[in-house]
Amino acid sequence: MSDVLHTLHVDLHASSQDRSYPISIGHGFVGSASFWSSLISDRGVVLVTDDCVGPLYGASLKAALGDVSQFTEVVLPAGEAHKDLASIHTILDAALADKHERGSLFVALGGGVVGDMTGFAAACFLRGADFVQVPTTLLAQVDSSVGGKTGVNHAMGKNLIGAFHQPRHVVIDLETLASLPDREFAAGLAEVIKYGLIRDAAFFSWLIENVQRLKARDTEALAFAIERSCRIKAEVVAEDEREGGVRAHLNFGHTFGHAIERLQGYGVWLHGEAVAAGMVIASRLSVDRGALSPAVADQLESFNRAVGLPVAVPPEISTADLLNAMGSDKKVAAGKVRYILLRELGDAVVTEEVTEADITRVINA
């Protein structure tokens, strides 16, 4: 039995083809035969997962799918290191070997790595097959599964090969979070609080007040935080699907975060951890410009500490190295670093008017 708590919609009517889709948030979707039979009808299924999530939830999902007309399962090795074109080949080889047609549905069961790769494989398969996201990390549930950015890494950098390809449905089963390690869970909370900072002051305050409930994975608090995060992501994507404007606000803290990840070597800190430290710097810069109340930056730091997220650049990284690494970020436009700062709580802005001296002052304050 599944229990639907919220259904949201990502509205993408603007183009000739309606690519809008629902986000279902609730309990028990993964193992619900009735849920999947309405979603699949008589299509073939290419299920993609990894060797950590597959053993946890794959059997339950397969049982719920029942006797689909054609079924292929691809289990990839878990982790960012395998988010590459070789894995895309593995998925496509399996789908082609089993003679799937364009009408088959790709199903991504896993975190952001599986979701990004399944979406990209679906985009490439016979020039575009449908796919469904079943995100199982908090980060994937509130961020990567919504919005249609798909792709893989290249030796030259992260996410350099990819496509915009929107899913047909995002299926968020809160029960999958029970097995998520604490560190991965906290990394997802960094993206959650980002939404409050850039777009929803009341949500930010709610997160600050409810941090202990969230940390304890209180179901009701989590459902609310995920619903609110997905609603904001869906709004932003509907406004700016291809990141020509407001979608860039979602990169709050990421310019610093990416630089930290690159300098440390990928995988030392999780992406969400690096973003958490980056958001503290971006908030302090916003305070420095007289825009943001210092109390908000203090609250963000307290939130991070409470859930076990960093509040500063790791000591082994010098400010000079950080500034240098930011200059080579792929999001640099026309040679200028673009910063996402806050005009006030809940209101982000893109600016190039930040000097290296500003950053140095804030980091060393």
Ligand SMILES: NC(=O)c1ccc[n+]([C@@H]2O[C@H](COP(=O)([O-])OP(=O)(O)OC[C@H]3O[C@@H](n4cnc5c(N)ncnc54)[C@H](O)[C@@H]3O)[C@@H](O)[C@H]2O)c1
């Ligand atoms: N497409 C987008 O818009 C977008 C946005 C943000 C991030 N991303 C991408 O998302 C990826 C990061 O995603 P992630 O943080 O989910 O990492 P991930 O997919 O690597 O998952 C983290 C680890 O947790 C395991 N795991 C997943 N669900 C689990 C569960 N329920 N229980 C136990 N273990 C579980 C995974 O097997 C993996 O080992 C990056 O590649 C990033 O580039 C994409």
